[in-house]
Amino acid sequence: MxxxxxxxxxxxxxxxxxxxxxxxxxxxxxxxxxxxxxxxxxxxxPADELSKIAGKILMTSPTVALQYGTTDGYPKMKDCAIARAKEAGAYNEGDGVLIMTGANQGIDLTAKAIINKGDKIIVESPSFIGSLNAFRTYECELVGVDVEADGMDISKLEEALKANPDAKLLYTIPTFQNPTGTTMSLKKRKKVLELASEYDLLIMEDNPYGDLRFAGADLPTLKSLDTEGRVVYCGSFSKILSPGMRLGYVIGPPKLLEKVEMLKQVNDVHTPMLTQMMCVQFMKKYDINxxxxxxxxxxxxxxxxxxxxxxxxxxxxxxxxxxxxxxxxxxxxxxxxxxxxxxxxxxxxxxxxxxxxxxxxxxxxxxxxxxxxxxxxxxxxxxxxxxxxxxxxxxxxx
Ligand SMILES: Cc1ncc(COP(=O)(O)O)c(C=O)c1O
The missing domain is CATH 3.90.1150.10 (Aspartate Aminotransferase, domain 1)
Structure with missing residues (x-):
């Protein structure tokens, strides 16, 4: 054998x-x-609503729903992603947007576009296993920074950056972090951006849970506080609509997203048209909020x-x-x-x-x-x- x-x-x-x-x-x-x-x-x-929507799409637009689509996403779905990102202050005029097959794919392919073997990536410790495993496949060195009740331990982040001044990327889930459930304070968000600027780091902000606040006051996303175009934002419809529909998105500088789009073309060509169209119709007919x-x-x-x-x-x-x-x-x-x-x-x-x-x-x-x-x-x-x-x-x- x-x-x-x-x-x-x-x-x-x-x-x-x-x-x-x-x-x-x-x-x-x-x-x-x-x-x-x-x-x-x-x-x-919303199974009843989605079942009616899916039936109607397959009856009225089968040649679109069942045909190949474009790699960057169904245009109306891109508008839906932009609408969600705007609610989080995570979209600026001129930003690029790509529809991904779940945020997982966005994280993986953005990492693939950035990380070389041996690169140092700063991550929260602990962090989301899906992202850590994606980064690991690019043979980088993960540098962990402890998470406190109000987000990354900033003095540990400073130490990590002093020890690894050539680190390339910082990956963070600032809001309702997986696995700790903690949220980074506004002061720390600002400090993370300041340090990223000082050390010339890109930031990947992963925010699949931001809409699910049930206590306390909303905080601005890192993307909304960024004035230097350093933050790439990964969003998802998994926790606000359905994870099985596999709908996520990446928002960021068009130059970077151009490369991510090429990687997606190699990876799965495009996200299924049917679920993109279902999401568009759901958001058109119902108030997702x-x-x-x-x-x-x-x-x-x-x-x-x-x-x-x-x-x-x-x-x-x-x-x-x-x-x-x-x-x-x-x-x-x-x-x-x-x-x-x-x-x-x-x-x-x-x-x-x-x-x-x-x-x-x-x-x-x-x-x-x-x-x-x-x-x-x-x-x-x-x-x-x-x-x-x-x-x-x-x-x-x-
Ligand atoms: C922090 C974090 N990022 C990304 C994802 C992936 O979400 P998606 O279903 O959109 O791929 C998850 C899923 O659990 C998650 O917890």
């Missing part, structure tokens, strides 16, 4: 399977309550349910957690232990799935005393039940 390991390219050799994906395999068990994934609440999907408002309300209720259950069932004084003002995650720390894997495994025996912090680390081989909880996907009663079971595990172990 052929040993495929010998044939693999160097860039994929260090890649490890994601524990989240492994968890998904085990979640075929219908009894498992998952607080592990990053799924939005499927109970709110009303739909988003329903999500925000539900996520607040679910987040409050989770935190009340944690207060009731987690062992007192043994677990710390972040209190998010939006998004879909919160982040727990168990200061008295060094490795949560035993907690994760015992929770799974009790049919509760959570993700250990090591998954989101720059060095995934190190143990972590943290874990991520998702509150958007499970029902409120399942959230309470799962936290109760997790509380039993934590009480036994801590």
């Amino acid at each position: 052929i040993n495929y390991e010998e044939y693999f390219a160097d860039r994929v050799k260090p890649m490890k399977g994601s524990a989240i994906r492994e968890m998904f395999k085990r979640m075929a068990d219908p009894e498992i309550i998952s607080l592990a994934g990053g799924n939005p609440a499927s109970e709110l999907f 009303k739909y988003i408002a329903k999500n925000r309300k539900l996520y607040k209720e679910k987040c409050d349910t989770m935190i009340s259950a944690m207060e009731e069932y987690f062992p007192k004084g043994k677990v710390e957690w972040t209190v998010p003002e939006g998004g879909i995650f919160l982040w727990c720390t168990c200061p008295t232990i060094t490795d949560v894997s035993v907690v994760v495994n015992k929770a799974l025996e009790k049919k509760v799935a959570i993700v250990p912090g090591s998954n989101f680390a720059i060095d995934q081989s190190l143990p972590s005393n943290k874990f991520r909880l998702n509150f958007s996907s499970a029902s409120k009663s399942d959230i309470t039940e799962a936290i109760k079971r997790l509380g039993e595990v934590l009480t036994e172990i801590l």
Whole structure:
């Protein structure tokens, strides 16, 4: 038999399977309550509306919906992306826009256009595994900067930049970060831009959760504060409409996006026309902000349910957690232990799935005393039940 390991390219050799994906395999068990994934609440999907819209598109415009499209995106879909980005202050006249097959593709291909082997990329530590894995395939060096309750630790960022003055790119999820649920303060946003200017860094701002605020006041995006054209902005319809439609976008300098577009042409030619057209019609016929408002309300209720259950069932004084003002995650720390894997495994025996912090680390081989909880996907009663079971595990172990 052929040993495929010998044939693999160097860039994929260090890649490890994601524990989240492994968890998904085990979640075929219908009894498992998952607080592990990053799924939005499927109970709110506008399935009836989208089914009527899809039917009408296929009846009236099949030759457009089923035909090849242009790589940069269906023009009316680009207008929808611009409309969303304008709400976030993330679009300026003259910016380029590309429709991507999910923000994931935008992050990956923008990275591909920028990163050479050996380049240094500054990332939040912990950060979104999808982006870290994309960067890893370009054989760069990831330089992690700790995340605090109000975003990146600026003194650690300064240290990292002093030690790596040639760093090329800074990747950040400033609002309702994945996995910590934290949001970067305005002061820190301004400081990050100042440092980026000083060290001549590009910034990739990943903002799939920005619309999902349920507490506190909105903050300007880095893109809206940028006066030097340093910020490339990645947006997504996954958490405000449907992740299965795979609709994301990148907004930034046309010179850079020209290259990203060429990479997309090689990668998947274009994002499916049908889902682009469905999104356009949905935004034309309905007020997407009303739909988003329903999500925000539900996520607040679910987040409050989770935190009340944690207060009731987690062992007192043994677990710390972040209190998010939006998004879909919160982040727990168990200061008295060094490795949560035993907690994760015992929770799974009790049919509760959570993700250990090591998954989101720059060095995934190190143990972590943290874990991520998702509150958007499970029902409120399942959230309470799962936290109760997790509380039993934590009480036994801590
Ligand atoms: C921080 C972050 N960026 C990007 C994505 C990718 O989103 P999309 O579904 O648009 O590819 C996710 C998905 O969970 C995410 O958490």
